[in-house]
Amino acid sequence: MSRAPHHPTRDQIELPALMDCLGDPIRLAIVYNLARLEHAASELRCGDFNVLSGKSNLAYHFARLREAGLIQTRISGTTRFIRLRRDDLEARFPGLLAAIISAATRDAERLQLPDCELVTAV
Amino acid sequence: MSRAPHHPTRDQIELPALMDCLGDPIRLAIVYNLARLEHAASELRCGDFNVLSGKSNLAYHFARLREAGLIQTRISGTTRFIRLRRDDLEARFPGLLAAIISAATRDAERLQLPDCELVTAV
Numbered sequence: 001m002s003r004a005p006h007h008p009t010r011d012q013i014e015l016p017a018l019m020d021c022l023g024d025p026i027r028l029a030i031v032y033n034l035a036r037l038e039h040a041a042s043e044l045r046c047g048d049f050n051v052l053s054g055k056s057n058l059a060y061h062f063a064r065l066r067e068a069g070l071i072q073t074r075i076s077g078t079t080r081f082i083r084l085r086r087d088d089l090e091a092r093f094p095g096l097l098a099a100i101i102s103a104a105t106r107d108a109e110r111l112q113l114p115d116c117e118l119v120t121a122v
Numbered sequence: 123m124s125r126a127p128h129h130p131t132r133d134q135i136e137l138p139a140l141m142d143c144l145g146d147p148i149r150l151a152i153v154y155n156l157a158r159l160e161h162a163a164s165e166l167r168c169g170d171f172n173v174l175s176g177k178s179n180l181a182y183h184f185a186r187l188r189e190a191g192l193i194q195t196r197i198s199g200t201t202r203f204i205r206l207r208r209d210d211l212e213a214r215f216p217g218l219l220a221a222i223i224s225a226a227t228r229d230a231e232r233l234q235l236p237d238c239e240l241v242t243a244v
Contacts, residue, residue: 015225015233020145025138093225095217103137103215111137 005066005073010088013069018093021068022100026053027061029113031070032104034084041118043074043083048116127188127195132210135191140215143190144222148175149183151235153192154226156206162240165196165205170238 022028029052037044049058062082065071069088074081089097104113144150151174159166171180184204187193191210196203211219226235 015222015229016145016147016150019141019150019222023138023142023145028138028141093221093228096221096225099215099218099221100137100141103218106215107137 004075005063007066007072008069010069010085010092013088013092015093017068018070018089018096021064021070024061024064025111025113026057027065027070028104028111030061030065031084032101032108032113033116034071034082035101036105037116037118038084043072043081044116044118046080046082048118051114051116126197127185129188129194130191132191132207132214135207135210135214137215139190140192140211140218143186143192146183146186147233147235148179149187149192150226150233152183152187153206154223154230154235155238156193156204157223158227158237159240160206165194165203166238166240168202168204170240173236173238 022031030049033049033052034044037048046058046062052058053061062071062073062080065082066073069085069092071082072085074083084097086097104111107113108115144153152171155171155174156166159170168180168184174180175183184193184195184202187204188195191207191214193204194207196205206219208219226233229235230237
């Protein structure tokens with residue numbers, strides 16, 4: 001239990017922190033890919049995102065997304081899994097995450113948001 | 123004409139820049155107030171926002187909002203007027219601005235977003 005990283009509760013999710021977090025193209029790309037691959041896997045391995053950036057850089061971005069309340073991190077053995085906190089975000093700010101994902105999807109090519117491949121089906 | 127400040131075209135509005143811009147509570151408060159007072163005035167004077175922050179600090183925030191494509195600035199004599207670029211933003215990212223304004227309105231008290239008063243009817 002001590003290894004479970006800190007997550008803000010639903011009520012602790014704050015709008016400016018959420019906006020600020022998604023001002024970064026790599027974090028936007030992570031959210032875009034989590035949404036894009038949700039039909040195939042409700043959570044992804046952190047390793048699935050290696051195409052986006054270096055490992056330590058990615059670890060920083062995952063932490064920022066977790067602290068802003070955008071993703072839930074689960075550690076199992078040596079593997080970290082992440083998923084979008086869709087229900088919490090929808091309850092806190094109805095329609096906001098969907099509008100952001102739709103905007104990112106629209107601009108995916110323009111922003112050069114890379115498409116991650118699932119390393120392994122979860 | 124030379125005094126007209128630079129605005130990105132509709133197509134030049136970028137999602138990460140827009141998110142980053144609204145990661146700041148004062149800029150969020152400006153957008154919230156522009157939306158809140160739109161029924162009374164399609165544009166506001168920069169002076170209407172003096173309750174939010176000091177004048178030079180506000181000038182910086184107005185410039186950031188203008189550069190991100192969120193507001194249109196018009197200079198008339200010694201007065202600056204600003205308005206939300208609702209049509210451009212809606213065309214670029216459908217539903218996004220509305221979802222952000224709705225989230226800000228929901229959290230206005232919690233974020234202590236001050237309500238600006240119209241100094242003068244426009």
